[in-house]
Amino acid sequence: MQATVVSWLPVVATLLPLVGTGCIYLVEGRSWQWRNGLSVATAAIAFGLVLAMYPAIAAGKVLVMEFPNILPPLGLSFRADPLGFFMAATMSLVWLMVTVYSLAYMEKEHHKKRYYPFLILTLSGSLGVVLTGDMFSLFLFFELMSLTAYVLIIHEQSHEAMKAGYKYLIMTILGSLALFFAIIAVYEISGTLIIGRGIIGWPSPLALGAFVAFLLGFGIKAGMFPLHVWLPDAHPVAPSPASALLSGLMLKTGAYGLIRVIYNVYGISLLQRTNWMQILVWLAAITILLGSSVAILQDDIKRRLAYSSIGQMGYILLGMGLMSERALFGAVFHIFGHALMKSALFLAAGAMIHKTHRRSIADLEGIGYRMPLTLGAFTLSALAMIGIPPLVGFLSKWELSLGALDAGRPWFVVILLASSLMNGVYYFPIIIAGYFSKKSAYADGAQAWSMADETSPVMLVPLVLLAAGTLIFAVLPNSLPYVLAGKSAHFLFHLGGR
């Protein structure tokens, strides 16, 4: 058992962006400088607050705070254990980068008054998902995040955006109703919803029904096959920084929810006695193959990235479903790794689209002559995605494969490798044509690389930092994310909740 400490930090970190949203809304009428500054400041302070939890987490403590009088008999509770802290730190870091990037990306866009408050409001929802201490509070913030993300998705208000947004909204409501059912069934069975160590005692039809409903509810968010249908429409139509958040972070809240369901609500001992996890494992395998293979067929760069996200989410779902500590380690680390890689890719793609107004991969040939740094960051993240050592993607695939072998399922290693191959098939053409093609109209016969058309530094810095992270966090000895992912997996596997 871990020592718990009462602390306001998880509460403040979650609610600060909520307050920040209100402040941004109030000042944005007066001055856009204040609005931009406040947005970045809120994201930065949230990141700082999350980091402030580190000493306690490192000392092996769990931070908790409960408000039993709100929404009785359930109450609202906050909690940060290694996994929650790790997720929150990843989220607030990437969010900060994306907020900075937005300043330049959104400069000439419309409806900025709507964009920034909702950007920060969604941060509050996302942090709330990972820093809450019971399934009900988690559900509450999950709803907040899902509904506010709608506004980011339809930002362009074009016909396609509205259509994709509507699909997203209906799927989200469907998912939240499934979660509602699951949570109510768990509450009926066990009389509590705390994130503990397996609060359901024994298998029953209702428990199975709840498990399937959890898979449905969180699976929709995580883009799990066959519930992924909203994702390839919704992620590309959003403004690129929002796409980065949607693909890089918000998908992960679905995976995070499922981790909590598997390891904290049901508990491994119960799931090892039943074969319910097979549902998740096989759906994850299909998700990997489907996402990676369909991505090859896409010509729109953001659509290709969106399908790639589906495939990568499959890795994470597979890792948590194999029920081996190592695979879980791989999954948790891949949550972090993919957050960096995919947001860097989307930000790089956004920078290219912002400059050239072209989204088709065929039209982006030769882009490397004009935007070498952007394409460089893109390349680094894409290589990490394929799993080339020594980048973060390699580490997570390594652990995942070892985990699959630990679980005695070598076939899943084959699936992982096949998918890596397909990742190569759809990422390499972009990189090669980008650097070396001479045909492109955009390259305009350019022979030498030039920095003249490189995107503005405000956009470049966050995206290069994120891409560099995929290298740094993999080669650094005792890299903190790696250690934390291991700690989270260990904690979930052996210690559970309180």
Add this chain to the structure above:
Amino acid sequence: MNVSALTVLPVGVFLGAAYAAPLVHRWYRRGLSVVVLGAGFAGLGMAVLLAYRVATTGPLHYFLGGWVPPWGIEVIVDRWAALGLLAVTGVGLPVLVYALYDAEHELDAHVVGRYFGLMLVLMAAMLGVIMAADVFNLFVFVEISSLAACGIIAVKGDRTATEASLRYLILGALGSGALLLGVALLFMVTGHLNLRLAGDQIMTAVLEYPKVVYAGLGFAILGMSIKAALFPLHVWLPDAHASAPTPSSAMLSGLVVKVYIFGLWRLFDVMFGEGLMTAVSVRGLLLVLASLGIFGGSILAIGQDDLKRMLAYSTVANIGYVFLGLGLNSERALIGAALHIINHALMKAALFLAAGAIIHATGTRHVRRLAGIGLRMPWTMGSFTIGALAMVGIPPLNGFVSKWYLALGALDAGQPLYVIVILVSSLLSGLYYAPIIISAFFEPPRHGSEARDPHLFMTGPTVLLAAGCVLLGLFPSLLLVLLGRWAG
């Protein structure tokens, strides 16, 4: 037994104000708002006081003229009734405030006085239904509220409103007839009108005259169900609620239909008792009809173009939730039903008031012509959004809380199927509310639309009701305190 004259006072206040309103309006037009608001605030204050006393000291009784039953008339305010009083006065007051300003442009000047007379009579009658402890007074107050309700629909004077109120009158009269017949039959075999005394006799009566008791029970339930718009007896509701002036719609959809469920519950609980209810399996029938109503209402609502008709069909579905709770009859299901009565009153009143303001400002009732008004009427449309999200059951709004209890109640009763019913209908309600909100906030406005939030006294009540949805969603304990020991 606590005896207090305070129990009957709210009814008296509203009845008195009802007589005063037309006269005051005739002599001194500005005095009208003083009368209406005075009665509204006084009623609310008394309801709060009563609820507090009931929560602390237990049920309150009053015997009119000091005569105890079986000779005298008894009035009872228990936890259940206290909740009803709070709902009626709490939601009624903002609606009345809204009506004071809305009546100026929605009604002819010369009917305004009479309109408020009818509204206040309706308030009095609803309170009477809730606290009546004998079956004859129950019938009388039901009848008064039906007639007053007809009046506040027909007051608009146009063709559709008149037609709708006529249809309501005819079906309502059928319902009243059935109720009266049922009351008479039950009186015949039990010898009592007082619910408690009749309830004591009913198990002996059922042995001697089973057919009479069953017929009486059937007629009484039929009569109340017509008035409460239980599917498929809801046919009068959509026209009536859609064509009435906006404050009337809010009052009718939010409160009036629910009040009859209070009456029905009292019949079930006190008069028929657990023995008879199980013997005739009324609850099974209620469950089926409630589920049909939930689906039927939601599906029909999806097909509506007229904003107010859509809201009216949504009421049919939500009545189904309350009946579902009564049918499931587990403790938490009953808490859910009671919460939903008050929660739905808040949401639907907010929605109707917002819809009225929108219709007034844009001149269209068509749900697909509301593009962009969210930015022009932020307060109104914001309230509408909160009401709609609460309807869908998004936490932490109040609709979520009542659905939570209903769903738990269904599981307690061992009927998980009805959880699915609740969830599917939530999804369906998302299907008809979401497009309105989306187009209002995220589509470019039409040219030439100069819509603005209406006067403060119309926007205020709407926002207040929406705020109530948030408040009761975050702190349902405000009501659960009252419900605590009631269901057990």
